[in-house]
Amino acid sequence: MTLTFHKRDRRLLCHYCGYAEKIPSVCPKCSSEHIYFMGLGSERVEEELHRAFPAARIARLDRDTVTGKRQVRDHSSRFSRGNYDILVARR
DSSP states (O other), X not given: OXXXXXXXXTEEEOTTTOOEXXXXXXXXXXXXXXXXXXXXXXXXXXXXXHHHOTTOOEEEESXXXXXXXXXXXXXXXXHHTTXXXXXXXXX
16 A cells, blocks of 8 residues: 655545554554655655745645546646646646
């Protein structure tokens, strides 16, 4: 099972089956308190862009923000029309 960290919800989520759990305070295997989140997810990229360009209108296009092809087209159209300055997308 691959769990993805969702900062806004403070939880771990499996995008395949929908399983979710709270973030543990210690490692369930070794009891270490040193838990780190690796990788450069779209949520983190969006956060960094907001820091670098505070006035920019930023939209994120990923599994958490759209659920179907129509929403992808809508986001893309809004970006094309200039509603966003930056579109963070993940394939």
